[in-house]
Amino acid sequence: MxxxxxxxxxxxxxxxxxxxxxxxxxxxxRCSAGNGERPxxxxxxxxxxxxxxxxxxxxxxxxxxxxxxxxxxxxxxxxxxxxxxxxxxxxxxxxxxxxxxxxxxxxxxxxxxxxxxxxxxxxxxxxxxxxxxxxxxxxxxxxxxxxxxxxxxxxxxxxxxxxxxxxxxxxxxxxxxxxxxxxxxxxxSWDIVGIDLISGVSCQSVHEWVDTTKQEWDFSSKGHGETFHVVAYDFGIKHNILRRLASYGCKITVVPSTWPASETLKMKPDGVLFSNGPGDPSAVPYAVETVKNILGKVPVFGICMGHQLLGQALGGKTFKMKFGHHGGNHPVRNLRTGQVEISAQNHNYAVDPATLPEGVEVTHRNLNDGSCAGLAFPAQRIMSLQYHPEASPGPHDSDYAFRDFVELMMQEKNKKSEPQISTVSSLDA
Structure with a gap:
């Protein structure tokens, strides 16, 4: 007691x-003696x-x-x-x-x-x-x-x-x-607000990620028989996010948090992942600028910090929550399907949906406090989640998000491969 x-x-x-x-x-x-003594x-x-x-x-x-x-x-x-x-x-x-x-x-x-x-x-x-x-x-x-x-x-x-x-x-x-x-x-004399924490946890050089989820732990990965190249920005990315993407058939290039958007676009990726990471999204304006320069050019998927950076890049605002969400048991409603997922979350900041421009859709909502837990902007091929869909640790209710990202990239690829119909008539030729 x-x-x-x-x-x-x-x-x-x-x-x-x-x-x-x-x-x-x-x-x-009070601590008990006897059996409670530490060895x-x-x-x-x-x-x-x-x-x-x-x-x-x-x-x-x-x-x-x-x-x-x-x-x-x-x-x-x-x-x-x-x-x-x-x-x-x-x-x-x-x-x-x-x-x-x-x-x-x-x-x-x-x-x-x-x-x-x-x-x-x-x-x-x-x-x-x-x-x-x-x-x-x-x-x-x-x-x-x-x-x-x-x-x-x-x-x-x-x-x-x-x-x-x-x-x-x-x-x-x-x-x-x-x-x-x-x-x-x-x-x-110290405050976590306004401090750039992602530069201290990001990788320092570009590298390829090839590991998939081990067979004994895999459960639902179904690729499309086609490989998609994803550039993953490391703002503090978790290994199992990369493993889940790789398990869905993605070839992944991991880049540092400061990697220029122009260099990413030169790689001609099928999609870009903006990862989870620590701290205040308002303290990393360079990352917001990177996101802005990529939006609309390729399909993107934001997770946690990536979700918050997307919110800011779209013109929205983020705010610090009272005590944040940290744990593997947060209920989230998928507003598109009506289904409730038990999610793994770790964040102290959230996107204010009232500040987002027209056309941006709130796709998921936290049922504990009503905060925004997911966004989509179909016009620019954007999807994001405030929580961790790989759920390590946690339940696997939200793993489908990786499949959705793959399907978003496939739709874009199919769109580009469609034959273009000429608007010039034969009489004008």
């Missing part, structure tokens, strides 16, 4: 001027939130002090895919599922080349692993990648706080020499 210590006020006027700082409150969690060494840690609350915990993984935005994820499984999702750059991920680490980690479930998140916050760290695929423990995995983690903290209470107040900046620290006033000052 979580217990709250007596709150106490600390005078930090010299840090914040005349503005009244938040009251500092310390929260601890490895632990050290104390603190999570300081910008609202002045302090959460005492135990650390695992890396040590030190790190600042980031705290968000909660409601997925029940797939913590390794979450750890390696580049869309979490600059964020501490709090898992609402209380038991984490019980299946360890392996080398097949990586979604990118490294962990990009700032840290991991969990309630209970498993004392053992029980999966035949396990290659090492979660603690060792994070330590090797210099990622901080804390456990034995009241994640339910923190989640309620984030739902009430919105995403908060926090500081994780195992450094006992830092005062609470210093940690609080750090939370107020």
């Amino acid at each position: 979580a217990t709250k210590s007596l709150g106490f006020a600390v005078s930090v006027t010299h840090l914040f001027g005349s503005k009244s700082p938040p009251k500092l409150c310390v929260f601890t969690l 490895w060494k632990t050290s104390g840690a603190r999570l300081m939130l910008e609202d002045g609350s302090i959460w005492k915990a135990k650390s695992f993984g890396a040590s030190g002090t790190q600042v980031g935005e705290v968000v909660f994820n409601t997925s029940l499984t797939g913590y390794q895919e979450i750890l390696t999702d580049p869309s979490y750059a600059g964020q501490f991920v709090l898992m609402t599922n209380p038991h984490i680490g019980n299946t360890g980690v392996n080398f097949d479930d990586e979604e990118s080349r490294q962990c990009f998140l700032a840290g991991l916050v969990i309630r209970s760290l498993s004392i053992s692993t029980s999966s035949w695929r396990c290659a090492e423990t979660l603690g060792d995995y994070l330590a090797e990648r210099n990622i901080m983690g804390i456990y034995d903290v009241d994640t339910r209470a923190i989640t309620r706080r984030l739902r009430q107040k919105g995403s908060l900046i926090g500081v994780l620290s195992t450094d006992n020499s830092k005062t609470e006033e210093e940690l609080l000052k750090m939370t107020h």
Whole structure:
């Protein structure tokens, strides 16, 4: 059971001027002895939130002090895919599922080349692993990648706080020499809004992607017997998005986030994918400009960050959500078919459909809050989803989106191959 210590006020006027700082409150969690003892060494840690609350915990993984935005994820499984999702750059991920680490980690479930998140916050760290695929423990995995983690903290209470107040900046620290006033000052000296995070997670050079979904994990890929060349912009792309495209018969060229639109068009692709990625879409105007220069020339598919960039390129606006969508259980209605899909989502920003021009259609809507979850603009051969159709981790309800993209490219290819009827009469010839 979580217990709250007596709150106490600390005078930090010299840090914040005349503005009244938040009251500092310390929260601890009672831990059972005996069977609950961990078989490895632990050290104390603190999570300081910008609202002045302090959460005492135990650390695992890396040590030190790190600042980031705290968000909660409601997925029940797939913590390794979450750890390696580049869309979490600059964020501490709090898992609402209380038991984490019980299946360890392996080398097949990586979604990118490294962990990009700032840290991991969990309630209970498993004392053992029980999966035949396990290659090492979660603690060792994070330590090797210099990622901080804390456990034995009241994640339910923190989640309620984030739902009430919105995403908060926090500081994780195992450094006992830092005062609470210093940690609080750090939370107020950093902000994730307006920062270009995609350039730090994107690849640095052009390369081909050939891996498909492994046979034991594939479920619905049906190609058209024809190969389509797709240029995929890496704004923080997940490996399983590329695998799903490849499984549907696409030849994929992955390019960096700063790759010029003119170079992409020189490749004469059948379609362009704008991928998922972290942070504020308004902080990357160069990416919006790239999207603008490609629209209308080839079919395009935007996912998550790509969806938001498409919204801006079409003249719409994006806004920061209160606490975003993070998890593998978000209900979305496909407005074209009426069907409800359970989707995997990870984003803090959304497109405001009221700001979009005439002709742009909202195709999907999040049923939890009514936010825009998908767009289409048939006149320019555009489709997009706010969520992750490959669902790694998550359900596979939305995998059809990759087939829809292939069909969009096929329609365009067939249109170009149709014989052109001359408008010049024989008398004028």
